[in-house]
Amino acid sequence: MKFYSILKTAINSIVHNKLRSLLTILGLVIGIASVIILVGIGNGASTNVEEQVKSLGSDILTASVTSEDRSFSYEQMEDIEELENVESVAPYKSINAQVTRNTSSVSQSSIMAVTDSYLTVSNTKLNEGRNISVIDIENQSKVCILGSKIVSSLFSLTDPIGETIKINGDNYTVIGVLQEQGTSMGNNIDNLVLIPFSSAKHLGEDTSINELYIKVENEDNINFTINEIENYIRQSLEISSDYYSVSSQDSVLDTMGNVNNTLSLLLAGIASISLIVGGIGVMNVMLVSVTERTQEIGIRKSFGARKTDILLQFLVEALVLSVLGGIIGVVIGLLIGNFAENFDFTFSPNIGITIIAFLSSAIIGIIFGIFPAYRASKLNSIDALRS
Numbered sequence: 001m002k003f004y005s006i007l008k009t010a011i012n013s014i015v016h017n018k019l020r021s022l023l024t025i026l027g028l029v030i031g032i033a034s035v036i037i038l039v040g041i042g043n044g045a046s047t048n049v050e051e052q053v054k055s056l057g058s059d060i061l062t063a064s065v066t067s068e069d070r071s072f073s074y075e076q077m078e079d080i081e082e083l084e085n086v087e088s089v090a091p092y093k094s095i096n097a098q099v100t101r102n103t104s105s106v107s108q109s110s111i112m113a114v115t116d117s118y119l120t121v122s123n124t125k126l127n128e129g130r131n132i133s134v135i136d137i138e139n140q141s142k143v144c145i146l147g148s149k150i151v152s153s154l155f156s157l158t159d160p161i162g163e164t165i166k167i168n169g170d171n172y173t174v175i176g177v178l179q180e181q182g183t184s185m186g187n188n189i190d191n192l193v194l195i196p197f198s199s200a201k202h203l204g205e206d207t208s209i210n211e212l213y214i215k216v217e218n219e220d221n222i223n224f225t226i227n228e229i230e231n232y233i234r235q236s237l238e239i240s241s242d243y244y245s246v247s248s249q250d251s252v253l254d255t256m257g258n259v260n261n262t263l264s265l266l267l268a269g270i271a272s273i274s275l276i277v278g279g280i281g282v283m284n285v286m287l288v289s290v291t292e293r294t295q296e297i298g299i300r301k302s303f304g305a306r307k308t309d310i311l312l313q314f315l316v317e318a319l320v321l322s323v324l325g326g327i328i329g330v331v332i333g334l335l336i337g338n339f340a341e342n343f344d345f346t347f348s349p350n351i352g353i354t355i356i357a358f359l360s361s362a363i364i365g366i367i368f369g370i371f372p373a374y375r376a377s378k379l380n381s382i383d384a385l386r387s
Contacts, residue, residue, distance in 0.1 A: 007320070024281060033336065035274075037337050043350055072237075112195075113205065116132050278325065
């Protein structure tokens with residue numbers, strides 16, 4: 001029996017048993033689609049975070065202290081700023097609070113307590129108004145600088161400078177508006193509300209300085225600068241390396257890459273269980289098919305079909321089903337993944353994982369199709385005709 005005839009027979013069998021064929025490949029379709037969707041969404045989430053990290057800029061370091069009884073002082077920040085290759089230092093503190101004006105509110109605002117050096121370090125420019133000053137920090141002034149989207153949401157066509165907004169019910173006077181910029185240093189500048197660092201106490205936050213952005217002059221010497229800052233922190237704050245960290249964009253990206261790879265493998269492994277279940281389904285249905293077509297096998301053997309012909313017939317049928325399930329699974333996985341982006345998910349399909357998932361379905365079809373095919377080929381032609 002020629003291979004073309006075997007393939008034609010297998011396709012005819014699948015077409016004539018549409019419902020059974022659909023149920024056979026359902027497990028494979030679900031498995032492959034799950035692998036593509038989970039890995040794609042995982043990659044998308046990692047890509048988003050990676051872009052935010054990259055927005056810090058390659059010349060920006062992040063220093064943080066996690067000890068409960070240690071924090072940076074303004075004098076220590078000045079000392080760090082005087083270190084070799086350090087251009088400027090900016091403390092920051094993220095705050096959760098509600099921003100409103102009259103009956104309008106902003107749901108996606110990012111409030112940060114900063115000093116006058118933040119705009120320099122983040123390469124952010126004012127569109128109008130003035131920067132937070134040293135006097136604002138000393139007086140714990142209730143003033144703020146707004147991003148462009150915040151201004152659009154709260155003021156419409158009104159000039160915001162000198163106007164008042166409420167942050168957690170407290171009045172804050174708008175002293176500046178930032179240029180439209182998008183994401184920078186991990187924050188969406190257009191949704192940003194900046195207040196003086198010392199004014200964080202009005203919102204129930206402590207004013208201890210635990211996190212710094214540090215801008216370096218020469219990126220080529222960044223590792224040397226990291227060592228210098230770490231030595232200074234260790235000596236001046238008298239804490240061990242367990243309670244502080246100084247990281248650059250590259251080190252963060254390397255760590256994220258390792259986490260992303262582990263996460264992708266974990267998600268692919270979980271979803272692959274569905275592929276194995278689908279393979280078992282293929283084997284079970286093929287065994288049923290062999291039982292139903294026992295007489296057909298007897299007739300083929302009586303007309304001269306060899307064991308290898310019967311083996312190939314059922315093996316090719318299992319392979320065709322698996323490949324068909326793989327194609328449908330890939331298409332459904334990509335469609336659902338792209339549709340998920342309408343619900344604020346970022347879908348970034350991994351071509352390598354997609355190809356591996358598809359090839360796995362074909363391999364599973366062969367592996368789980370061997371036993372039913374072998375069983376069919378071993379049937380005695382007389383017993384098969386008599387059944």
